[in-house]
Amino acid sequence: MPQPKLTDPEVLRHNVLAFRQMSTFVREPLVFERGEGVYLWDVEGRRYLDALSGIFVVAVGHHNRRVLDAMQAQMERLCFAPMFHGTNPPAIQLAELLAELAPGDLDSVMLLSSGSEATETAMKLCRQYWKQVGRPTKYKVISRYYGYHGATLGAMAASGTPSRRTPFEPMPAGYVRVPTVHCYRCPFDRDYPECGLFCADYVRQVIELEGPETVAALIVEPIGNTGGILVPPPEYLPRLRQICDDLDVLLILDEMITGMGRTGAMFAAEVFGVTPDLLCLGKGLASGYAPLAATIWSARLQEAFWGAEEANIEFGHGQTYGGNPLSATAGYASIREILDCDLIGNARRMGALLAQRLREMDRHGIMGEIRGKGLLWGVELVQDKATKAPFAAELRIGKRIGAEAQARGLIIRHDPDWFAIAPPLTVTEAEIDEICDLLAASIDAVMDRLT
Ligand SMILES: Cc1ncc(COP(=O)(O)O)c(C=O)c1O
Known part of the structure; x- marks a missing residue:
């Protein structure tokens, strides 16, 4: 029997996802096939840095021996x-x-x-x-x-x-x-x-x-x-x-x-x-x-x-x-x-680095508040930091940044007005750098398109 094409909308539509508008998903599907450490690969062979540990789940990283x-x-x-x-x-x-x-x-x-x-x-x-x-x-x-x-x-x-x-x-x-x-x-x-x-x-x-x-x-x-x-x-x-x-x-x-x-x-x-x-x-x-x-x-x-x-x-x-x-x-x-493996100590050390990199990243003056502990960080996005005025709701700025990040191979949690980063507790300094570089590039791309 021929294998079904795993990204075919007609095949995918049977597999209803959580909290997900399926008509959008079947057009832009994401089908993960394997994982290793902080990385995931989809069925097309694309690599993603999983900066959300699945959904705050994969503490020890993917494919832990x-x-x-x-x-x-x-x-x-x-x-x-x-x-x-x-x-x-x-x-x-x-x-x-x-x-x-x-x-x-x-x-x-x-x-x-x-x-x-x-x-x-x-x-x-x-x-x-x-x-x-x-x-x-x-x-x-x-x-x-x-x-x-x-x-x-x-x-x-x-x-x-x-x-x-x-x-x-x-x-x-x-x-x-x-x-x-x-x-x-x-x-x-x-x-x-x-x-x-x-x-x-x-x-x-x-x-x-x-x-x-x-x-x-x-x-x-x-x-x-x-x-x-x-x-x-x-x-x-x-x-x-x-x-x-x-x-x-x-x-x-x-x-x-x-x-x-x-x-x-x-x-x-x-x-x-x-x-x-x-x-x-x-x-x-x-x-x-x-x-x-x-x-x-x-x-x-x-x-x-x-x-x-x-x-x-x-x-x-x-x-x-x-x-x-x-x-x-x-x-x-x-x-x-x-x-x-003292992953809790690593969460403290890498979390401090992540927070520092996030604070240095706000080239566009849109990170209203950066808050978190350990390896759990959120960024509230605002149009104006002085007044805390949010972006126009229809812009769904956080969603745009999340989608851009995904297109560049970075997975984060994203809502209309904020995003969150929570990589596996095994994350290394080089991986924190990679997360932050991809994130900064994603924000730049979204903001450049807005202006
Ligand atoms: C704080 C909190 N409590 C409970 C739940 C529910 O967990 P589950 O989705 O495993 O039922 C979640 C899931 O996101 C959560 O974030």
Whole structure:
């Protein structure tokens, strides 16, 4: 049988992609065939520098030998064992390692397959926990506008980008959203630090107005991706922690993007000096070699789930592919690679270099704010730096820069008003130079066409 041409629109149209206008995609397809380190190749043989680690995923780079060898060995032993019946050695080993690495007394680990599952698991656990400890009225989940916690309905209900949410409304009940922290464009029109962190204190007000006896949890990303890598001031997350403690609300940190060394520490919780009650991981957890996510919660919470069998107080939740031995093997090998090769130190060093190069790059005066930590950087694009006036919406300037970069062989995250860079934690100095040279040339080309 002849092979189908993999870039033929008639062949491609059957393969519906995520968050993607398919009519455009089939005309300008991107079909990846292989990867090595920070590079990807498409089926036509074109090379791309993957300055986004897939989508904040491939922490150890593509085609990592240690991860592949571990998975191949595991494949010969066991590929599937449902967590409904029992567990398996890689899952036990990974859970133990995560319990050791996680901050504070977070030591109970449920292994899952996607970030959406991990955040929904966290929210469900909080609801059941409060019922179990005799406070069944605590069920609401507070989250932030601009937050993104996944695409399934429960996770989406806690997410705050209208275009991602409104097509599927009405959302499940019991979710309350608050404005996010965004010092460059404060939703309360205040300036840091004179604001005294009004946005954090507003969360307290909302919980008090909702009634703390109705609120189960607050879920936040330590650094928000949507909106352009929104880094909070250092006191913001500790303040949220204090508010949760004062009002008996559980704090869930969604570290899907910031976890596994991305911000220059194993978890952003460490960067900001905060211990959550629950931690959600995914993306970089297995570097994308197999679907893997995890929800980790504290010994204090888990205590409410131990008991006699007849009491029937197990956590009433689980998914077919959770604790998959092949995924757990990939996760364990990827974490060992991060630790043994000091990829976190590399993220700090290369991140500092990347930030410096980005700051030197603004020849056109359009980089309104450059913000990030470790190897997670965002650039908000503006027409006028003095007034922070954005470009005309129809220009979709960030999208143009992203498309130009892709045409030149560089993959970045791009939105109409910002772009982000987050290469694998293995990135070298020469590769940072290559990213920045390609990016600068892409910005020049787009700006030259505008004038
Ligand atoms: C912060 C955050 N949480 C949750 C998710 C959902 O993860 P998944 O797409 O694996 O379901 C994402 C995905 O982009 C994310 O960025």
